Amino acid sequence: MQIPFFQRGVRINLTSRDIKFETLNDMWYRKFLGGKGLGALLLFNNLGVSVDPLSSENVLIFLTGPLTGSSFPSASRGVVVTKSPLTGTFLDSNIGGNFGKALKSTGLDYLIIEGKAERPTWLLISDNGIFFKDAQAIWGKSTSETELALKKEIAQRGVEVAAIGPGGEQQVYFASIACGQRMFGRGGAGAVMGSKNLKGLALLGQSELPWFKSEAFLIEAKKAREKLQSNQSTKKGGTFPQYGTSFTTAVTNSMGVLPTRNWQEGVFEKADSIQAEEFFKKKGRSKTCYQCPIACSMIMKPESEIDSESAMRRPEYETIYAFGPNCGISDVDTITKANHLCEEYGLDTISCGVVISYLMECQQRGIISDVFLNPLPEFGDADSLFATIKYIMENGKTDNPLAKGVKRLSEAVGQGTERFAMCVKGLELPGYDPRGMKGMALLYATADRGGCHVRGSTLRAELLMNPKDRFMYDGKAALAAGMQPIYAMMDSYSGCLFSAFALTIDDYAAALSALFEENITTQDLIDAGKRIWNLTRYFNCREGFSRKDDMLPARLFEDPVPFGPTKGQVVDRTRFEAMKDEYYKILGWDVKTGAPIIDLEEYTI
Numbered sequence: 001m002q003i004p005f006f007q008r009g010v011r012i013n014l015t016s017r018d019i020k021f022e023t024l025n026d027m028w029y030r031k032f033l034g035g036k037g038l039g040a041l042l043l044f045n046n047l048g049v050s051v052d053p054l055s056s057e058n059v060l061i062f063l064t065g066p067l068t069g070s071s072f073p074s075a076s077r078g079v080v081v082t083k084s085p086l087t088g089t090f091l092d093s094n095i096g097g098n099f100g101k102a103l104k105s106t107g108l109d110y111l112i113i114e115g116k117a118e119r120p121t122w123l124l125i126s127d128n129g130i131f132f133k134d135a136q137a138i139w140g141k142s143t144s145e146t147e148l149a150l151k152k153e154i155a156q157r158g159v160e161v162a163a164i165g166p167g168g169e170q171q172v173y174f175a176s177i178a179c180g181q182r183m184f185g186r187g188g189a190g191a192v193m194g195s196k197n198l199k200g201l202a203l204l205g206q207s208e209l210p211w212f213k214s215e216a217f218l219i220e221a222k223k224a225r226e227k228l229q230s231n232q233s234t235k236k237g238g239t240f241p242q243y244g245t246s247f248t249t250a251v252t253n254s255m256g257v258l259p260t261r262n263w264q265e266g267v268f269e270k271a272d273s274i275q276a277e278e279f280f281k282k283k284g285r286s287k288t289c290y291q292c293p294i295a296c297s298m299i300m301k302p303e304s305e306i307d308s309e310s311a312m313r314r315p316e317y318e319t320i321y322a323f324g325p326n327c328g329i330s331d332v333d334t335i336t337k338a339n340h341l342c343e344e345y346g347l348d349t350i351s352c353g354v355v356i357s358y359l360m361e362c363q364q365r366g367i368i369s370d371v372f373l374n375p376l377p378e379f380g381d382a383d384s385l386f387a388t389i390k391y392i393m394e395n396g397k398t399d400n401p402l403a404k405g406v407k408r409l410s411e412a413v414g415q416g417t418e419r420f421a422m423c424v425k426g427l428e429l430p431g432y433d434p435r436g437m438k439g440m441a442l443l444y445a446t447a448d449r450g451g452c453h454v455r456g457s458t459l460r461a462e463l464l465m466n467p468k469d470r471f472m473y474d475g476k477a478a479l480a481a482g483m484q485p486i487y488a489m490m491d492s493y494s495g496c497l498f499s500a501f502a503l504t505i506d507d508y509a510a511a512l513s514a515l516f517e518e519n520i521t522t523q524d525l526i527d528a529g530k531r532i533w534n535l536t537r538y539f540n541c542r543e544g545f546s547r548k549d550d551m552l553p554a555r556l557f558e559d560p561v562p563f564g565p566t567k568g569q570v571v572d573r574t575r576f577e578a579m580k581d582e583y584y585k586i587l588g589w590d591v592k593t594g595a596p597i598i599d600l601e602e603y604t605i
């Protein structure tokens with residue numbers, strides 16, 4: 001079956017094995033751009049209310065953005081959208097590497113996966129057709145083993161495989177999907193894939209992408225590349241190419257906002273031993289995403305493994321925080337191995353690290369519970385860290401709440417431990433303590449997929465540019481309300497967030513104008529971001545979320561940071577609620593309920 005270009009999406013039903021190609025009116029691309037935005041629109045229109053995320057009724061949508069697959073630099077991310085089993089909210093998660101380009105090269109902008117396969121299945125998606133394949137022989141295999149097995153079976157150049165590991169098969173609520181050592185990490189899309197008995201997708205596209213070859217577009221792509229190559233942070237030898245996000249540990253530790261031992265402290269006494277340089281010393285080679293000159297990723301030594309599918313990758317800052325200071329670990333190799341285990345099992349590292357740090361604090365406090373494993377892991381102990389990661393992976397389908405995230409786990413344990421279950425709406429928190437950066441408190445509380453650092457981030461605004469203001473509340477509502485739609489916009493046109501160190505929205509507007517041969521302004525893009533942010537909020541409200549759920553763990557309101565540059569700080573409840581009032585007003589949402597006031601027609605396909 002040939003997939004013509006004008007049919008931009010496909011709906012694959014795993015139950016009935018029906019395959020239907022479909023086209024969306026161009027208007028929807030103008031309004032929602034692609035990626036996250038288009039995924040939100042499709043999810044909203046294809047999912048009933050209160051659907052169990054792990055039932056066959058949930059849908060899993062893979063998408064590309066309008067620039068994906070082009071020579072425009074750092075703009076080829078792929079996106080998955082679904083309803084999250086971890087939070088019950090809207091979920092979008094994006095991935096670098098080659099996934100997006102590979103999907104686009106099949107001639108498709110998106111895949112909607114519906115239903116549930118009768119037995120373990122993988123899908124071959126190529127421009128020669130879509131084929132259902134038996135996955136019995138690879139069920140139980142790690143993500144890299146699966147990738148290798150499918151590539152071997154297809155035996156053609158250019159194939160990319162996105163797969164779940166045992167964590168997804170077991171439906172661990174924070175299971176991820178891997179592709180070429182990159183992850184759709186947060187929120188449990190891997191569990192949704194596992195619940196559908198879908199082990200993997202192999203993408204084999206060889207379609208030409210002629211619309212990316214116009215002269216005007218190529219000029220914009222070249223200009224953007226030159227900007228990236230001359231910016232301090234993104235040029236060769238700059239911060240990102242050398243250290244990726246691992247440089248952040250030094251910043252957060254020096255400001256006292258590096259969550260340590262399950263957020264009991266904000267400074268890690270052994271932070272020097274896990275600084276960016278320590279990881280850099282073990283460099284094997286750099287790795288990059290499709291058409292990105294930054295190359296912020298790094299494969300670690302040993303030499304013998306550098307080019308294998310299962311070589312160890314340098315962990316991102318969030319993973320360094322989650323398995324490092326947060327678990328009292330000060331050893332580069334331990335953090336790297338914990339990251340690697342999660343990638344092979346297919347688990348989100350932030351969630352996994354925070355579940356384990358919660359257990360470690362229970363151990364520290366002598367809290368005993370039937371729902372725990374025995375013995376409990378201890379702060380600073382590598383062996384118990386590794387053993388717990390494995391135990392979580394194995395217990396997804398059991399009644400043990402360990403694999404269902406820290407919110408459910410703490411509710412099962414009780415004994416007041418909910419106050420130090422470090423999550424928002426069930427999504428475990430990333431590595432920036434909002435007691436020392438009040439804008440982050442509001443961003444975590446209101447992010448559409450739960451506590452998240454990439455739905456707006458005040459790292460630059462509060463820590464790097466304006467550190468004197470970081471304990472203040474004034475102006476932070478406007479900062480958050482302005483930032484979130486911009487991040488939604490970037491996740492929709494498939495731009496990498498790190499490119500924002502060198503590129504502006506104007507650069508993207510110029511590229512999209514050249515691509516679509518019409519005038520697309522910066523304001524058009526920001527308006528699309530607002531539309532998308534309203535829609536994901538509306539989706540969550542339709543699922544029963546409201547203002548009361550825009551809430552932080554009690555520890556952040558009640559336990560002052562004990563020492564360091566953030567000493568004595570909490571998030572003040574009254575000021576926090578006042579920030580929320582202002583934030584809802586700015587976005588035009590109902591202040592009492594936090595619900596957006598929208599014209600549904602604008603969102604109904």
Ligand code: SF4
Pocket residue numbers: 074075096097240287288289292293294295296297496497498499
């Ligand atoms: S900056 Fe890093 S994550 Fe972003 S596109 Fe480039 S290599 Fe990928």
